[in-house]
Amino acid sequence: MNDAPASNAPRRARVRAPELVGKGGWLNTGGKEYTLADLRGRIVILDFWTFCCVNCLHVLDELRELEERHRDTVVIIGVHSPKFVHEAEHQAVVDAVERYEVEHPVLDDPELATWKQYAVRAWPTLVVIDPEGYVVAQHAGEGHAHAIETLVGELEAEHEAKGTLRRGDGPYVPPEPVATDLRFPGKALRLPGGTFLVSDTTRHQLVELAADGETVLRRIGSGERGFGADAFSEPQGLALLPDGKVAVADTVNHAIRTFDPETGEVATVAGTGKQWWQGSATSGPAREVDLSSPWDVAWWQDRLWIAMAGVHQLWTYDPATETVEAAAGTTNEGLVDGPAAEAWFAQPSGLAAAGDRLWVADSETSAVRWLDTDLVVHTAVGTGLFDFGHRDGDAAQALLQHPLGVTALPDGSVAVSDTYNHALRRYDPATGEVSTLATDLREPSDAVLVGDEGSGDPEIVVVESARHRLTRLRLPEEAVRVESVAHRTQRAATEVGPGKLRLDVIFQAPAGQKLDLRYGPSTRLLVSSTPPELLASGDGADTDLARDLVLADGVTEGVLHVSAMAASCDDDPAIEYPACHVHQQDWGVPVRVVEGGTERLALVLAGMDEGAAQE
Numbered sequence: 001m002n003d004a005p006a007s008n009a010p011r012r013a014r015v016r017a018p019e020l021v022g023k024g025g026w027l028n029t030g031g032k033e034y035t036l037a038d039l040r041g042r043i044v045i046l047d048f049w050t051f052c053c054v055n056c057l058h059v060l061d062e063l064r065e066l067e068e069r070h071r072d073t074v075v076i077i078g079v080h081s082p083k084f085v086h087e088a089e090h091q092a093v094v095d096a097v098e099r100y101e102v103e104h105p106v107l108d109d110p111e112l113a114t115w116k117q118y119a120v121r122a123w124p125t126l127v128v129i130d131p132e133g134y135v136v137a138q139h140a141g142e143g144h145a146h147a148i149e150t151l152v153g154e155l156e157a158e159h160e161a162k163g164t165l166r167r168g169d170g171p172y173v174p175p176e177p178v179a180t181d182l183r184f185p186g187k188a189l190r191l192p193g194g195t196f197l198v199s200d201t202t203r204h205q206l207v208e209l210a211a212d213g214e215t216v217l218r219r220i221g222s223g224e225r226g227f228g229a230d231a232f233s234e235p236q237g238l239a240l241l242p243d244g245k246v247a248v249a250d251t252v253n254h255a256i257r258t259f260d261p262e263t264g265e266v267a268t269v270a271g272t273g274k275q276w277w278q279g280s281a282t283s284g285p286a287r288e289v290d291l292s293s294p295w296d297v298a299w300w301q302d303r304l305w306i307a308m309a310g311v312h313q314l315w316t317y318d319p320a321t322e323t324v325e326a327a328a329g330t331t332n333e334g335l336v337d338g339p340a341a342e343a344w345f346a347q348p349s350g351l352a353a354a355g356d357r358l359w360v361a362d363s364e365t366s367a368v369r370w371l372d373t374d375l376v377v378h379t380a381v382g383t384g385l386f387d388f389g390h391r392d393g394d395a396a397q398a399l400l401q402h403p404l405g406v407t408a409l410p411d412g413s414v415a416v417s418d419t420y421n422h423a424l425r426r427y428d429p430a431t432g433e434v435s436t437l438a439t440d441l442r443e444p445s446d447a448v449l450v451g452d453e454g455s456g457d458p459e460i461v462v463v464e465s466a467r468h469r470l471t472r473l474r475l476p477e478e479a480v481r482v483e484s485v486a487h488r489t490q491r492a493a494t495e496v497g498p499g500k501l502r503l504d505v506i507f508q509a510p511a512g513q514k515l516d517l518r519y520g521p522s523t524r525l526l527v528s529s530t531p532p533e534l535l536a537s538g539d540g541a542d543t544d545l546a547r548d549l550v551l552a553d554g555v556t557e558g559v560l561h562v563s564a565m566a567a568s569c570d571d572d573p574a575i576e577y578p579a580c581h582v583h584q585q586d587w588g589v590p591v592r593v594v595e596g597g598t599e600r601l602a603l604v605l606a607g608m609d610e611g612a613a614q615e
Contacts, residue, residue: 147606313329
């Protein structure tokens, strides 16, 4: 029996919505600033997001249809709330809004002012405000578009009847398009003939460039977002296959495609076009298994390895059997080494095969990891989700900031596209040292080694994503010296009392739905901590969404990792095959143990926390 808290509580607690404040100002409004009073009469959906977060990108895609269908009654406002220092830069937010085709107003909130006012604890979080300015629902994580669509319909009817609904054009003003050959390119590959194939991510194309890295030879794909023989959706990683074809990580289509440079043919070899959810198959015929935001690909050990950023795993595709399977990672987000099946990743986004090692750029932990031929995961650089910066030296104390690419170098070291530090870094396994090869690169996301490796004068071509170009660099003999900088995420730690801590994950089934109990419990809660010694008891998996944790004596701070899932289905006996929806979210909650701290930690998956709501 499931005893999820407040599962049948009324949905409509009336909480006045705090004002929208952001030091970075407004984007996509033609220069106009907005208050909630300006939006009165409209249904407002606040999308708290940050552009490093793949789950936030999933939600942007989930909301596109709703946004279009209700454009005259609903105003979606993205509240950009940064995790990394780079994400607090205004120009970086401007770039991200264009890169991911965000077609609604965005409030740039670099100091997390609005995040704090709404007591948000996770990216992504959606908050629904009714036409009279009251918060009526909050949802964390993915899979809530159907519930919000239902709520929007109810609010439209209710406020149309009351005369408080105001229809009309919204405040969105699109930016002027910019003409460049590439637009936010993601990854690059050198083809056998010496030309470059580049994933032109924001334009949904592949582009072949001449050996100079500049001259456009041809474009592959219509340029419109789609999933067909001539269409991609934000493609990223590229890998040359033994048969001469190129594997393409078609990220937002959740698929692996192939491109034949000889014939120009594009085919789908893995994925269904639908996003993988907890409970879906993790192996089987490649065209029948869902994937989740594949970000990069590499050929290693007679398989195509896939950086499955959307579920924090590595998968493989075997062309010989035309099958896929999850190969490393548990879907929990974090940094845990060990046997592949037990390891944790955090948005792996770059791969490089190098002999007996598969290198991994693990972006959300700002880490470089590697997998050996015994399928054991190791960490070369990085400590976890909340520490990042630009610091060279011994790898044990070196810092990166959200790297998206790794490139194997001839001497056994790896170049790291240190994306949010705008730098190209190097890790040398022989010395255990991290150095800086180049700075003043704008969001480098990948690099390709070129030149005669035997000449002693190799060059590297870097994908400068936010400068929309490839940049050729000579690898320096001496590393660039930079001033060391270390950061921790801006999120304030939650002060909790010592000893017992009540964890409540709030989930209220959307209107017209109920928890799906046909095949047993429809909820799952997994709790762990960093360091593991933080929890004396309460870790592990169970089906209840409420749990009593006990914090260990002597550990004063750490991170609680909470993963929750709930499945709900249409509550109508007349429907033979009810539609079901999975709601899921992972939280990493920094905590500090202090006398007088809270004894209850409430995390909202969907609904309202009645224990905290006030009129």
